[in-house]
Amino acid sequence: MKVYRIKISSWTASFRYPNLISGYQPTLEVPPISTVLGLLNAAAGKYLEHSQLKIGCYFEFEAKATDLETIYQIGLVKDKKYPSNVVKSNVIKREFLYNCKLYIYLQDKYLVEFLKKPYYSLVLGRSGDLATVDSIEEIDLINNPMPRNIKGQIIPFLGNYLPGEIQALPQYFTNSIPRNNIGTMPYSVISCHSINTEAADIETYTDDIDEKEIDIYFHHLNFNFAPTELL
Numbered sequence: 001m002k003v004y005r006i007k008i009s010s011w012t013a014s015f016r017y018p019n020l021i022s023g024y025q026p027t028l029e030v031p032p033i034s035t036v037l038g039l040l041n042a043a044a045g046k047y048l049e050h051s052q053l054k055i056g057c058y059f060e061f062e063a064k065a066t067d068l069e070t071i072y073q074i075g076l077v078k079d080k081k082y083p084s085n086v087v088k089s090n091v092i093k094r095e096f097l098y099n100c101k102l103y104i105y106l107q108d109k110y111l112v113e114f115l116k117k118p119y120y121s122l123v124l125g126r127s128g129d130l131a132t133v134d135s136i137e138e139i140d141l142i143n144n145p146m147p148r149n150i151k152g153q154i155i156p157f158l159g160n161y162l163p164g165e166i167q168a169l170p171q172y173f174t175n176s177i178p179r180n181n182i183g184t185m186p187y188s189v190i191s192c193h194s195i196n197t198e199a200a201d202i203e204t205y206t207d208d209i210d211e212k213e214i215d216i217y218f219h220h221l222n223f224n225f226a227p228t229e230l231l
Contacts, residue, residue, distance in 0.1 A: 001141050001205055003056070004112045006104040008039075010131035013061065013100040013124035018169065025069075027095040029191040030059050030154050031124065032169040033219055036104060039131075040111055045119025047175040048111075050223055056105035056216040058152045058209065060192035061097040069094045100124055102131070103209065105141070105216055112136060141205035147215035150199060152192035155217050156185060160202055164188035172223055182223055 015028040015035060036057055041048055068091055077084045102124060106112055115133050122131040154169065155162050171183030190197055204215035 001107075001143065003105045003107055003139060003141055003205075004109070005135075005137050005139050005207070006106070006112065006115050007134045007136075008102040008104065008122065008124070008131050009134050010100045010102075010124045010129055011098065012129045013097045013131075014094065014129060015125050018167070023092065025092060025094040027064070027097060027125075028165075028167065028189055029061070029064070029097070029193075030152060030189050031057070031102065032154060032187075033057070033221070034170045034172050035125070036102075037172050039104075039122055039124075040114065042120040042122055043114040043118040044111075045114075050172070050221055053221040054107055054218050055221065056205070056218040057154075058103040058105075058192075058207070058214055058216060060101050060152050062099035064095060064097050066093050066095050068092075096129075100131075103207075105205075105207075105218070139207070141207055141216065144204050144206045144215055145201070146199075147202060147204040147206075147217075148196060148198045149213055150197040150202075150204065150215045150217065151190050151194050152214065153217055154187040154189050155202075156219075157188050158186060160188065160199065162188040162190060162197055162199055162202075164190040164194065164197075171219075171221060183221070
């Protein structure tokens with residue numbers, strides 16, 4: 001199968017756990033699909049409506065560490081819904097990933113063109129996790145219905161039941177305010193440092209990445225947007 005492989009790198013990355021707002025902030029070891037689609041939005045400079053999108057991803061990092069981060073907490077005026085002018089600083093611990101590489105696989109040349117000259121800065125997580133597009137190549141992937149090395153990816157849990165950290169993650173977000181989750185479902189989060197994961201009856205395509213054979217799973221995404229979400 002012919003695809004475009006986009007290699008993106010960053011010194012740091014951080015992908016927060018859903019629903020963890022305060023306290024210690026761990027990081028997922030693979031970006032959710034919604035993060036990758038947000039990256040495409042940043043490159044395009046606009047909100048993209050995806051229909052029948054086929055996309056694969058592989059993510060790897062060298063190390064994981066914990067940093068101290070200063071945050072500023074703004075309270076609400078008593079019995080009101082607007083912020084007060086009182087700001088309180090606090091220090092929290094946040095995990096981050098170091099020396100990261102993200103490979104995105106696309107068949108849609110229209111999307112690939114955005115990544116050649118991104119409109120906004122690309123980040124892998126937070127605003128400080130700046131990323132760079134290193135290369136864009138057109139390659140051939142070999143179909144592999146009996147994969148032996150699935151890692152550095154998130155795979156839908158239902159129907160596949162692969163070992164990994166199970167998390168309910170959104171596929172995308174609406175363009176409305178407030179934004180709403182789209183397509184939230186359980187995923188197996190399989191780190192690039194996991195042992196080789198074998199699976200039967202899962203269609204993948206094998207790629208050679210730095211002399212490692214990685215079996216890439218392709219997500220088939222189709223979002224039905226309500227009229228209020230097209231504003």
